Amino acid sequence: MTNAVFMVPITTFHYLVVAAALFVLGVIGVLTRRNVVIVLMSIELILNAVNLNLVAFSRMWGNLHGQVFSIFVTVDAAAEAAVGLGILIAFFRNKETINVDEIDLLKW
Amino acid sequence: MNPALNSGLNSAVNAGMAPVATPWFFYVLAGLAVVSGLLVITRRNAVHSALALIVTLLAVTGLYLMLYAPFVAAVQIFVYAGGIMLLFLFVIMLVNIERSSKDRQFNRMWPVGLAAACALLALFVSAFVKGKALFPDRMISLPESSNTQQIAGMLYGEAGRMGEYTFAFEIASLLLLVAILGAVIMTKKKI
Numbered sequence: 001m002t003n004a005v006f007m008v009p010i011t012t013f014h015y016l017v018v019a020a021a022l023f024v025l026g027v028i029g030v031l032t033r034r035n036v037v038i039v040l041m042s043i044e045l046i047l048n049a050v051n052l053n054l055v056a057f058s059r060m061w062g063n064l065h066g067q068v069f070s071i072f073v074t075v076d077a078a079a080e081a082a083v084g085l086g087i088l089i090a091f092f093r094n095k096e097t098i099n100v101d102e103i104d105l106l107k108w
Numbered sequence: 109m110n111p112a113l114n115s116g117l118n119s120a121v122n123a124g125m126a127p128v129a130t131p132w133f134f135y136v137l138a139g140l141a142v143v144s145g146l147l148v149i150t151r152r153n154a155v156h157s158a159l160a161l162i163v164t165l166l167a168v169t170g171l172y173l174m175l176y177a178p179f180v181a182a183v184q185i186f187v188y189a190g191g192i193m194l195l196f197l198f199v200i201m202l203v204n205i206e207r208s209s210k211d212r213q214f215n216r217m218w219p220v221g222l223a224a225a226c227a228l229l230a231l232f233v234s235a236f237v238k239g240k241a242l243f244p245d246r247m248i249s250l251p252e253s254s255n256t257q258q259i260a261g262m263l264y265g266e267a268g269r270m271g272e273y274t275f276a277f278e279i280a281s282l283l284l285l286v287a288i289l290g291a292v293i294m295t296k297k298k299i
Contacts, residue, residue: 031221
């Protein structure tokens, strides 16, 4: 049968593979991009991968602790985005750039 | 629909297994999430990256619904796709992306970063290949209609008692207050 792959029931393992792929994409974005806005978006990608893992484990164990914890991770993501974008605006006002390798005011 | 497939579907439902179409939904949503995640980190224009990130968030929301987590899915749409992405788009509007999109897009050390990320991927792959047997194959169907009520009971407490996470919930509200104050103070021109 050609679509034998699609007949396999979806288990926790499938979700973990998707979350790992999203996590690695986010890490690549953080480590290689120059634009700070896209670096912050990559961090959101990483946090989403973590959330997906937590919810998948929540279903695997049959309780809701993972879902509650993923809500806390979402709160943290919102706080991080607000503060990070605030820093970005303050920095752009001073140096007129949003490239990470030109942010070197503390470099001696 | 031919009768053989039909009876197979019925027996699958009767045995408590997932319906036949479910894997298709999973693969479509997972593929959408990963492809648009790839677009987020490769686009030159930050607005295109933000739109691709919204598609990723919506695909992950679909995966939450498949995992019997309707409240987390709603929070994902309200907070991420509604709040955080709005913040990102406003900041993209405020800062000058014209110059940045004409610049070099990757920093000078990008091969090192890519190598480190590939090492992380290799770690994940080896852990998953070796540890696949550790994950039980069972997928429990959580009750969906009382999901929000149970989460509220854990966060706020129920029947006059404090919930398991009430204290952590209050700390989280303090964190949000600090983040709001920090964002306001940092973006003010003169304090």
